Amino acid sequence: MTETIRNFIDGTWADAGAGRRFTSHNPADVRQPVVEAPLSSREDVDRAVAAARAALPAWRSLPPPRRGEILYRAGALLIAHKQRLGELVTREMGKVIAEGLGDVQEAIDIAFYMAGEGRRFQGETVPSELPDKDCKSIREPLGVVALITPWNFPIAIPAWKLFGSLICGNTVILKPSSETPACAAALVGILAEAGIPPGVVNLVCGPGEEVGEYLVTHPDVDGASFTGSCAAGERLERRLAELHRPLALEMGGKNALIVMDDADLELALEGTLWGGFGTSGQRCTAASRIVVHERVCERFVTLLAERAKQLRLGDGLHAPTDVGPLINESQGRKVLDYISIGREEGARLVVGGRRVEDGELAHGFFIEPTVFSGVTPAMRIAREEIFGPVVSILSCASFEEAVRIVNNVPFGLSSAIYSRDVNTTARAERELATGIVYINASTIGAEVHLPFGGWRHSGSGHPEAGGRGGAIDFFSRIKVVYRDYSGKLQRAQIDTTG
Ligand code: UN1
Numbered sequence: 001m002t003e004t005i006r007n008f009i010d011g012t013w014a015d016a017g018a019g020r021r022f023t024s025h026n027p028a029d030v031r032q033p034v035v036e037a038p039l040s041s042r043e044d045v046d047r048a049v050a051a052a053r054a055a056l057p058a059w060r061s062l063p064p065p066r067r068g069e070i071l072y073r074a075g076a077l078l079i080a081h082k083q084r085l086g087e088l089v090t091r092e093m094g095k096v097i098a099e100g101l102g103d104v105q106e107a108i109d110i111a112f113y114m115a116g117e118g119r120r121f122q123g124e125t126v127p128s129e130l131p132d133k134d135c136k137s138i139r140e141p142l143g144v145v146a147l148i149t150p151w152n153f154p155i156a157i158p159a160w161k162l163f164g165s166l167i168c169g170n171t172v173i174l175k176p177s178s179e180t181p182a183c184a185a186a187l188v189g190i191l192a193e194a195g196i197p198p199g200v201v202n203l204v205c206g207p208g209e210e211v212g213e214y215l216v217t218h219p220d221v222d223g224a225s226f227t228g229s230c231a232a233g234e235r236l237e238r239r240l241a242e243l244h245r246p247l248a249l250e251m252g253g254k255n256a257l258i259v260m261d262d263a264d265l266e267l268a269l270e271g272t273l274w275g276g277f278g279t280s281g282q283r284c285t286a287a288s289r290i291v292v293h294e295r296v297c298e299r300f301v302t303l304l305a306e307r308a309k310q311l312r313l314g315d316g317l318h319a320p321t322d323v324g325p326l327i328n329e330s331q332g333r334k335v336l337d338y339i340s341i342g343r344e345e346g347a348r349l350v351v352g353g354r355r356v357e358d359g360e361l362a363h364g365f366f367i368e369p370t371v372f373s374g375v376t377p378a379m380r381i382a383r384e385e386i387f388g389p390v391v392s393i394l395s396c397a398s399f400e401e402a403v404r405i406v407n408n409v410p411f412g413l414s415s416a417i418y419s420r421d422v423n424t425t426a427r428a429e430r431e432l433a434t435g436i437v438y439i440n441a442s443t444i445g446a447e448v449h450l451p452f453g454g455w456r457h458s459g460s461g462h463p464e465a466g467g468r469g470g471a472i473d474f475f476s477r478i479k480v481v482y483r484d485y486s487g488k489l490q491r492a493q494i495d496t497t498g
Contacts, residue, residue: 002033005185007044007205010051011198016040017047022207024181027094027325028315029363034092037181040206045173045215048202052144052171053220055199060141060169068118071163073194075111078104085155085186087317092180093154094324094364095279096316107159107187109448113466114163121167123478129493132486139476141169142246143222146215148236149176150228151327152282154183160448160464161225162191162201164471170223171200175215177228178207179327209235217243225474226250227284227464230385230457237460248462248474252385253284253413253454255443256406258428259300260399261293263418267440269303271416275442276391277311277323277369282331284458285414285436287443289375289382290393291402297395301373304393305351308369313356315364325364326388332365335388339370342381347372347392377405385411399424407433412455414443435463 002023006013015021016038026032038044059067078085086101095103123137147161158174165172176184188203204211209232216224217239223246226233233251240247257275259268275287292300314321326332332355339353352370367389375382375392382392396402406415416438417428425439435454436446446452451470453463462474484490 002036003182004036005182005205007038007040007048008185008188008192008201008203009044009048010054010202011192016206017043022178024092024179026091027327027364028317029360031363035182035185037178037185037205040204040211042211042214044204044206045211045218048173048204049144049215049218049220051199051202052173055197056143056171059171059197059200062169064118064121064167064169066118067167067169068115070191070194070196071111071115071118071167074163074191075108075115077190077193078108078111081190082108085183088186089154089183090316090324092182093151094316094327096321096324099279100316103153103156106153106156106448110156110159110163110465113449114167117167117466117472121472121476128482130484130486130490133482133484133490135480135482137478137480139168139472140479141476143170144220145170145172145475146218146221146224147172147174148212148216148224148226148228149174149184151177151179152279152284154180155187157227158184158187160452160471162187164464165225165475166196166200168472168475170475173202173204173215173221175204175206175212178205181205213239216240216247221245223247223475225464246462246474247460248464249460250284250453250464251458252411253286253458254289254383254385254409254411255285255287255414255416255434256289256291257287257416257443258402258406258418259290259292259296260402260417260419260421260424261295262420262424263296264420264440265296265300265303268300268418269307271418271442272304272391273307273311275416275444277308277389278444280323280326280367281389282327282387283444284454285444285446286387287416288386288391289406290391291396291405292393293402294395294397297393301350301371301393304391305371308351308371311369313361313366313368315360323369323389325366329365331387332367335367335386335390338381338384338386338388338390342372342375342379342390342392345379345381346374347379347381348374352389377408383409399427403428403431410457413458414438414446414454416441416443435459
């Protein structure tokens with residue numbers, strides 16, 4: 001019998017009010033259900049928001065270091081359950097087990113990072129213009145926040161948002177992707193076991209924009225953080241602008257990796273394979289455009305094709321698998337459509353391009369690692385996010401041209417350059433217009449103690465994760481406090497010296 005998970009509202013696991021359910025499946029074999037989850041409605045959202053509101057006064061009053069202790073316990077529990085959770089990620093999302101465990105590791109890292117933030121949570125103290133007066137800024141939570149998370153990092157991204165918002169004193173409602181409800185429920189279960197008070201963390205599952213959009217626009221919600229598609233993100237952006245409510249968005253990418261003629265080609269190849277085909281290309285940081293200097297382009301394409309052909313498709317839980325399935329049929333069809341578009345646009349299909357349906361692979365949506373060469377910057381496969389194992393090679397004649405190509409798309413999440421020349425890499429660091437730049441490393445693999453966020457259409461300019469300008473800055477707001485202990489009226493900006 002298929003396992004059932006429940007919503008988590010006010011500290012209690014509960015079915016959807018209307019009793020309806022949906023099922024998540026193993027993308028490597030869609031005949032295998034993973035869990036049945038509640039198909040929630042607006043009433044379930046209302047209950048979760050009310051619970052979060054009621055829990056807010058006590059949670060925000062708990063000193064941040066005490067809130068941090070709960071996160072430390074959650075981090076320790078994540079370590080204890082890492083193997084089980086990593087396998088669950090692979091079963092429900094399809095990424096290979098090493099990456100499934102990596103997903104959990106990222107959650108562990110952010111748990112400890114944010115727990116430590118509880119002992120900082122810094123404002124600033126500065127001198128006053130006037131005697132016997134001091135000035136400082138302090139941080140306060142936004143209040144009740146809605147967290148909408150995608151399926152591609154089903155533990156890590158909910159963890160980024162949960163731990164960041166909780167340490168700041170917010171109470172939250174998590175609405176995970178309906179592809180991966182079991183992962184979200186497992187993470188919330190860990191927070192419950194770590195001692196999070198009832199109502200502070202609530203989980204509402206259910207497919208659809210209806211629940212998610214209703215939640216973020218709910219009259220009693222104070223802010224929202226969303227990671228997902230551009231279409232959904234931009235719709236929320238318009239709605240929340242009317243409501244004047246803070247919204248952090250992480251959306252797409254069309255990340256480029258530059259290979260200069262003086263690059264270590266072997267390293268650049270490994271970076272391309274890892275960034276382009278890791279997680280079957282289903283990362284917003286995936287390397288989907290490879291801009292190669294014309295002097296080494298032909299050689300690079302030949303070597304890349306040889307390597308891409310050797311990658312083994314399969315169930316991510318089985319040892320020799322390099323590349324897992326696409327999340328579902330509709331994502332698979334979208335990727336195949338882009339492969340047809342690339343051909344029609346005149347790009348050369350060097351390797352891959354087909355759905356593989358032999359034997360066991362017939363029960364998931366597996367697409368061969370695909371490489372197009374001869375891609376030009378105006379082609380749709382060079383401009384639009386594909387979110388699948390498809391890499392487009394563009395050639396360039398100079399560093400300047402490479403930078404122009406990289407920057408000339410609406411997205412700006414991540415980019416990379418391979419070159420042995422320090423001057424070239426130093427210029428790249430300045431000139432690449434993305435929120436994250438990698439030097440002699442691939443476009444993926446951001447670390448949690450630095451901000452993670454894209455520029456322009458990739459995001460709203462409120463990065464996730466740690467570091468200055470990261471999630472703490474979004475999930476808290478600054479309040480400035482002036483204290484005058486002179487005992488008399490002191491007038492700022494009025495000259496008292498003459
Ligand atoms: C995402 O693809 O949505 O840098 C997040 C990386 C990961 C996070 C990716 N640490 O690729």
